[in-house]
Amino acid sequence: MSDNTNMNLNTNESGEEQQPMSLDDGRRVKVLSPGMMVFKRFIRNKLAIVGICILVFMFLFSFLGGVISPYRQDQVFHKYDKANKEYAGAVVNTDYRFTAAEGFTLTTMTRANFNSKVKGSEEAEVKFEADDVTYLARKVDDNFYTLSVGEQLGTVTVLGKITDIKSIGDAELSKALKDAATAAVKASATSFEAEGVTYTLTKGAAKSYVINGMKEVAMVSMLNFDAFTSEYDTLARSFAFRKACETAMHAGADSFEVDGTTYRLDIEDETNAVAYLGDTEVVNISNIIVNPVNNGVFLSIDYKAAVAEAIAEKHTTFDFVDENGETVKNTVTMRNNNYVIFTEQATDLIDMYAPPSKEHWLGTDDHGMDVLTRLMYGGRISLMVGFIVMILENLIGIVIGGISGYFGGWVDTMLMRFVDLFNSIPYYPMMIIAGAIMDSFEVNPYVRLYMMMAIMGIMGWTGVARVVRGQILSLREQDFMVATEATGIAVSRRIFRHLVPNVMPLLIVQATMGLGGIILTEATLSFLGLGIKYPLASWGSIINAASNIYVMTYCWFIWIPAGLLIVLTVLGFNFVGDGLRDAFDPKMKR
Amino acid sequence: MWKFIVRRVFLAIIIVFLGSFIIYGVMRAMPTSFVDAMARQRAAASATTGGPTFEEWRAQLNETYHLDVNPVVGFLSWMGGVLHGDFGTSWMYGIPVTQKFNEVIWYSVVLNIITLVLQVITCIPLGIQAARRQYSGFDYGITVFAMLCISLPTFFLATVLKYIFAIRLELVDLYGIVGRFHQQLSPAGKMLDMAQHMILPVLTLAMLNIGGLTRYTRTNMLEVLNADYIRTARAKGLPEKEVINRHAFRNTLIPLVSYMSYLVPSLFSGSMITETLYQIPGIGYIAYDAMVAGDLPFTMFYSMFGLILTQISLMLADIMYAVVDPRVRVN
Numbered sequence: 001m002s003d004n005t006n007m008n009l010n011t012n013e014s015g016e017e018q019q020p021m022s023l024d025d026g027r028r029v030k031v032l033s034p035g036m037m038v039f040k041r042f043i044r045n046k047l048a049i050v051g052i053c054i055l056v057f058m059f060l061f062s063f064l065g066g067v068i069s070p071y072r073q074d075q076v077f078h079k080y081d082k083a084n085k086e087y088a089g090a091v092v093n094t095d096y097r098f099t100a101a102e103g104f105t106l107t108t109m110t111r112a113n114f115n116s117k118v119k120g121s122e123e124a125e126v127k128f129e130a131d132d133v134t135y136l137a138r139k140v141d142d143n144f145y146t147l148s149v150g151e152q153l154g155t156v157t158v159l160g161k162i163t164d165i166k167s168i169g170d171a172e173l174s175k176a177l178k179d180a181a182t183a184a185v186k187a188s189a190t191s192f193e194a195e196g197v198t199y200t201l202t203k204g205a206a207k208s209y210v211i212n213g214m215k216e217v218a219m220v221s222m223l224n225f226d227a228f229t230s231e232y233d234t235l236a237r238s239f240a241f242r243k244a245c246e247t248a249m250h251a252g253a254d255s256f257e258v259d260g261t262t263y264r265l266d267i268e269d270e271t272n273a274v275a276y277l278g279d280t281e282v283v284n285i286s287n288i289i290v291n292p293v294n295n296g297v298f299l300s301i302d303y304k305a306a307v308a309e310a311i312a313e314k315h316t317t318f319d320f321v322d323e324n325g326e327t328v329k330n331t332v333t334m335r336n337n338n339y340v341i342f343t344e345q346a347t348d349l350i351d352m353y354a355p356p357s358k359e360h361w362l363g364t365d366d367h368g369m370d371v372l373t374r375l376m377y378g379g380r381i382s383l384m385v386g387f388i389v390m391i392l393e394n395l396i397g398i399v400i401g402g403i404s405g406y407f408g409g410w411v412d413t414m415l416m417r418f419v420d421l422f423n424s425i426p427y428y429p430m431m432i433i434a435g436a437i438m439d440s441f442e443v444n445p446y447v448r449l450y451m452m453m454a455i456m457g458i459m460g461w462t463g464v465a466r467v468v469r470g471q472i473l474s475l476r477e478q479d480f481m482v483a484t485e486a487t488g489i490a491v492s493r494r495i496f497r498h499l500v501p502n503v504m505p506l507l508i509v510q511a512t513m514g515l516g517g518i519i520l521t522e523a524t525l526s527f528l529g530l531g532i533k534y535p536l537a538s539w540g541s542i543i544n545a546a547s548n549i550y551v552m553t554y555c556w557f558i559w560i561p562a563g564l565l566i567v568l569t570v571l572g573f574n575f576v577g578d579g580l581r582d583a584f585d586p587k588m589k590r
Numbered sequence: 591m592w593k594f595i596v597r598r599v600f601l602a603i604i605i606v607f608l609g610s611f612i613i614y615g616v617m618r619a620m621p622t623s624f625v626d627a628m629a630r631q632r633a634a635a636s637a638t639t640g641g642p643t644f645e646e647w648r649a650q651l652n653e654t655y656h657l658d659v660n661p662v663v664g665f666l667s668w669m670g671g672v673l674h675g676d677f678g679t680s681w682m683y684g685i686p687v688t689q690k691f692n693e694v695i696w697y698s699v700v701l702n703i704i705t706l707v708l709q710v711i712t713c714i715p716l717g718i719q720a721a722r723r724q725y726s727g728f729d730y731g732i733t734v735f736a737m738l739c740i741s742l743p744t745f746f747l748a749t750v751l752k753y754i755f756a757i758r759l760e761l762v763d764l765y766g767i768v769g770r771f772h773q774q775l776s777p778a779g780k781m782l783d784m785a786q787h788m789i790l791p792v793l794t795l796a797m798l799n800i801g802g803l804t805r806y807t808r809t810n811m812l813e814v815l816n817a818d819y820i821r822t823a824r825a826k827g828l829p830e831k832e833v834i835n836r837h838a839f840r841n842t843l844i845p846l847v848s849y850m851s852y853l854v855p856s857l858f859s860g861s862m863i864t865e866t867l868y869q870i871p872g873i874g875y876i877a878y879d880a881m882v883a884g885d886l887p888f889t890m891f892y893s894m895f896g897l898i899l900t901q902i903s904l905m906l907a908d909i910m911y912a913v914v915d916p917r918v919r920v921n
Contacts, residue, residue, distance in 0.1 A: 424606075424897050426900075433620075437619055437620050520741075552749060552753055559746075567746065571737055571738060571741040574740060
């Protein structure tokens with residue numbers, strides 16, 4: 001009917017404006033349908049329009065925003081940052097290292113006896129026995145010994161004036177040695193010297209003597225020899241090289257010779273040196289042992305040398321240029337007499353509490369998730385909870401209120417006492433206990449969401465039931481209900497087709513204003529940690545982050561926007577509800 | 591009238607009884623209760639000395655706390671104790687429930703009374719002014735402000751207030767009812783210290799309730815201002831001040847008093863969310879902790895207390911209405 005009137009009015013305005021109108025002309029009065037009148041009154045209300053705009057924005061933000069946003073709601077962002085990580089441990093060597101000459105093996109017994117007998121001894125030469133072998137330990141310098149064993153070099157046979165010297169095994173006897181041995185035999189001495197080495201003579205079979213020499217079989221020192229490249233590994237391990245090198249070090253010489261090759265020695269202090277072959281670094285010598293903290297990490301000798309140098313020079317930090325040419329900062333600290341080297345390493349970190357930036361307009365939260373995206377998905381949940389709970393409340397409320405109001409009598413009394421009972425159960429305690437129960441059952445967050453909506457609906461329908469009942473009590477006495485009874489319409493149809501639609505305007509107003517309340521309740525429960533749980537988000541659970549004082553103080557971008565969204569949404573629903581009420585019932589407009 | 595009151599009281603008793611039973615049933619549905627936690631703790635403590643195991647402890651504790659019977663029997667035995675004035679001993683606080691209640695209730699009452707006074711002295715003048723200047727900018731401002739207050743979530747308001755006054759301006763403490771040096775203060779100083787800690791909670795509670803009361807005052811004032819006797823008063827030439835204060839305002843008091851009579855019992859019920867947020871040791875915060883921990887006696891006491899308060903406030907509303915409005919009395 002309203003459409004027809006409007007159409008007539010339109011044609012009138014366009015074409016037949018000149019036609020005179022009588023005083024009671026129907027065209028003078030615009031007749032609008034009740035719905036249209038409500039709509040007209042509604043859009044004239046500025047606050048209601050503001051409310052509608054807020055709600056449209058919220059719906060677009062939540063439902064469209066989630067689609068547009070490039071991120072998922074549970075996407076965790078990572079960042080690379082430099083973090084000081086324990087990388088290597090270093091210790092100043094206090095144990096003797098034994099290096100045996102080729103073809104000779106040192107038994108464990110030898111090492112043990114050396115440590116017990118020779119270590120700490122002030123004498124230059126100490127003899128000790130191990131495994132039936134007599135060793136002679138000669139102290140070359142502090143912490144540097146050579147071990148020698150007695151060796152039968154040759155036999156001297158005296159035949160009158162002639163002495164014949166034969167070597168035993170493949171020992172080569174020099175001319176000077178032979179001469180000295182001959183002289184000693186003639187003088188009946190038990191020992192003699194040749195080329196600075198002392199030999200002894202022991203009587204063997206008739207008219208023959210045995211020349212006993214000392215053969216260096218091992219060296220003992222505290223220094224480590226590390227080859228810079230693997231091709232020098234065997235060299236760095238060889239007895240000859242080590243001995244020559246260390247002797248040179250103790251002597252302070254700047255070069256030494258091994259097997260005809262001359263190496264240059266660059267001595268930093270008495271325990272640190274580098275051996276060069278030409279210009280290439282060959283072996284690093286140091287008393288510091290450097291090991292990686294983690295298995296599977298290979299420490300280059302350059303790095304070890306750098307660590308040793310830093311420790312020797314008592315630096316707490318040093319820069320090291322790695323194989324990629326990047327300068328890495330290292331920090332050396334002491335821990336229980338060991339050195340620990342921390343390296344600044346690029347580490348994959350969860351990007352927590354990142355401030356707003358181009359990628360994350362509202363930063364990231366404590367899980368490293370984009371706050372803006374969480375707000376969008378949280379809005380979906382908050383709005384969805386609001387609507388579903390509201391629908392549930394109204395369904396239960398309309399059915400129970402309708403039945404109660406229509407039938408009256410004992411049905412009404414029973415149902416209303418039931419409503420009274422439900423209404424008196426303390427709301428928050430019940431929700432908190434329900435939340436605690438779901439906590440202890442460890443309910444899946446998605447199931448929990450539905451359970452929460454169901455509980456909120458069951459706890460909240462009493463208001464609707466009261467309104468519906470009260471309205472129906474007065475409506476059922478009206479003439480149109482007598483008419484429905486007279487025409488014999490079924491009871492359920494009478495209630496739900498004729499009575500309830502008349503209550504609808506009031507219900508719509510109440511539901512709109514109630515939506516705000518439901519959203520607030522859900523937000524409060526989620527804030528207390530009894531509602532929506534991770535990985536789902538709701539505006540309330542996002543603000544929950546602010547119960548951490550750090551977040552409250554420094555991360556406004558996490559909790560303030562969520563709070564504003566809640567306030568605005570609830571305000572929007574209240575404005576619209578208010579506007580609807582005024583529009584439906586102008587008498588109520590105050 | 592008396593018949594009505596007797597019926598109302600009878601109904602209230604039934605509702606309190608059934609409501610308590612529902613809460614009791616729900617509490618018993620918790621799978622890991624306070625007793626489980628306690629049994630676990632004790633079993634761990636006695637494990638080294640070969641004491642009772644977890645199951646033995648749980649059985650023993652269940653027996654002590656009457657949890658080994660089904661909920662109906664358990665509820666009836668609890669109710670029997672209540673009828674003898676025995677609410678049991680709180681599991682969490684370890685003292686009789688009523689003693690704990692006496693310790694904490696006054697914080698809530700003081701907090702709520704201050705809030706109520708503050709609310710009344712701000713809302714009623716604001717509502718009346720808004721009604722007198724209907725559709726003015728002032729009226730719109732008040733309407734929007736009232737709506738904003740209604741729409742504010744408690745926790746958000748509390749967090750914002752804490753952020754501004756406690757963290758940024760450092761005027762008050764973040765939590766609690768007493769400061770760090772409370773014990774060293776003189777009695778007057780102690781009072782002031784506690785008053786200072788009440789500022790933010792009072793502000794929060796007042797802000798949340800201002801909206802509703804202002805709008806209610808405004809609506810009722812408008813209704814009265816449109817009444818015929820106001821037009822008559824104006825017509826006979828009374829000054830506007832007289833009209834508002836003597837004729838309009840007094841009539842506005844009728845619905846206001848009935849509205850406030852609702853509030854009186856709620857003075858004792860505490861404000862769970864606000865107290866928890868500011869950690870004011872009132873009944874709300876203490877009950878919240880007890881509920882989350884599954885402390886059955888305390889939760890039952892608090893729920894029953896709440897049920898009784900609601901029923902009293904409903905009955906009071908009916909009776910107060912009769913007191914204020916002579917027309918109701920005649921009927």
